[in-house]
Amino acid sequence: MNIFRVCLLALACGFTTAASAQDLAPITQAEATRIVQTLSADDMQGRASFTSGIEKAADFIQAEFKRIGLKPLPGETDLKQTFAMYRVMPQEKEVKLNGKKLKPEHVFAITDKEELEWPKKGKQKVVTVSAQDDLRAVMGELSDAPEDVLVLVHPKHEELFGRYQHYLGSGSVKQQLGEGGSKVFILTDQKTASSYAVEVENKIEKLQLTNVGGMIEGKRKDEYVVFSAHYDHIGIQEALDGDSIANGADDDAAGTTAMMLLAEYYRQQPQPERTLLFVAFAAEEMGGFGSKYFSEQLNPDQIVAMFNIEMVGKPSKFGPNTAYLTGFERSDLGQLMQKRLEGTAYSIHPDPYLEQNLFYRSDNATLARLGVPAHTISSVQIDQDKTYHTVNDELEQLDMAHLTNMIKAIALASEGVVNGEDTPMRVDKAQVK
Known part of the structure; x- marks a missing residue:
């Protein structure tokens, strides 16, 4: 020693x-x-x-x-390691399901598109979250899904649905745009989507984040x-x-x-x-x-x-x-x-x-x-x-x-x-x- x-x-x-x-x-x-x-x-x-x-x-x-x-850190010239990110802020959303216009509080979207339009039922995958299903688990499974998905969530999950909507309503941050599909979640007692139309608008800003790092x-x-x-x-x-x-x-x-x-x-x-x-x-x-x-x-x-x-x-x-x-x-x-x-x-x-x-x-x-x-x-x-x-x-x-x-x-x-x-x-x- x-x-x-x-x-x-x-x-x-x-x-x-x-x-x-x-x-x-x-x-x-x-x-x-x-x-x-x-x-x-x-x-x-x-x-x-x-x-x-x-x-x-x-x-x-x-x-x-x-x-x-x-x-400075290896490869850096300054003690600040600054990099760009994208902040996606929800603006407007309008969704119709089976001919009925939904309340905004019954909808949230996960998308990095400035404008998301599904004018009519198309190739989007439809997933149903029943009263017995685990909404958190479904969210986790869909987070990295490459395809577009419409998710019908049973009203039993209203409280958790509301928390997700509130959290996502304050915006999200992306390192890259255009990765993965868009997901639209609807709180509804309807089990099928024979027809639907989705319009979502986001404000996208390119902003900076900064690590502060040094080396011995x-x-x-x-x-x-x-x-x-x-x-x-x-x-x-x-x-x-x-x-x-x-x-x-x-x-x-x-x-x-x-x-x-x-x-x-x-x-x-x-x-x-x-x-x-x-x-x-x-x-x-x-x-x-x-x-x-x-x-x-x-x-x-x-x-x-x-x-x-x-x-x-x-x-x-x-x-x-x-x-x-x-x-x-x-x-x-x-x-x-x-x-x-x-x-x-x-x-x-x-x-x-x-x-x-x-x-x-x-x-x-x-x-x-x-x-x-x-x-x-x-x-x-x-x-x-x-x-x-x-x-x-x-x-x-x-x-x-x-x-x-x-x-x-x-x-x-x-x-x-x-x-x-x-x-x-x-x-x-x-x-x-």
Whole structure:
């Protein structure tokens, strides 16, 4: 065991040597508080995509990366990785089914066409969702269907139908236009569509999204270790007790803060064996578009591991100084992390919330689908958390001592991968949906 690791372990176990104090010096509660407070402040307006608030957050992260001394990501000339997306906003819709004009609230469409016209019954596939069927499952099955589909949904599903309609009514985001077929959903007790006509109009805007990323070049330049978090949130919501800003302190200003302090920590260490990439992803809340674009700029075979950090501002069910790793069984990265934390004050555990499907609910899933040992580190008790995606996710709800300790734990747990001693097994792409 080298002296660097001895020093780190000594600090984690509570020893107070000058060397250990210097090693983890950048990771302080004061710095963690400064960063998370800035990112979750009201003037960031909830960091929703395509708003001035998210742009302000990106500028702040970029300035911090410049201060730390990070280089642009491989192939980039700037710390901002900007790319184009298309926002599709529903405008007008008119549908007739079996000669009867339907109410607008009984219709929604999934299409990226500026104008969708089915003037009469044609070649569209017709699917019926009965009272006994699972509407969510049908939506999932049809999402990537290449053909046009008219879907007749039984009124029993009215509540869920309404939620889908409300969500889609605020618009959708596409990386490309013209992919897949159009789907039109109708809430009706009619089981057949002997005749129908559909007219849908959308407003399509080409807009920009921005990842913020920096690099510490390693001795093995083409072996990458990714530390990441998403910096977007859900913006302005319905007011609750006069507060309408969903500040996103835990989701995911906490994870972004951890990633940024790890960048500062590793920048002050000797040159790492592997190249370290630190990335704040855009548009996680809208479908992981930031991580998808990032993954397309690199060869995934060169990415040794991804430590994605999400909602680490509150203690986990396993007790103080603990966290869990999503998809623990899909690679041995979690075991390698556990081994590095043996004898320290910290511990990492398998995800205890498998029913929540957390592995697929953050940016790690994008890279895991490419075979990268990509996992999310989290500590939120997601089955009990009352502030998730609400206006109450604020700084005051966080345990800053816990957040600071989580950053130190990740620094310790990632050391073997960073210094080239540990190489996690690849994820089986065939087992990742």
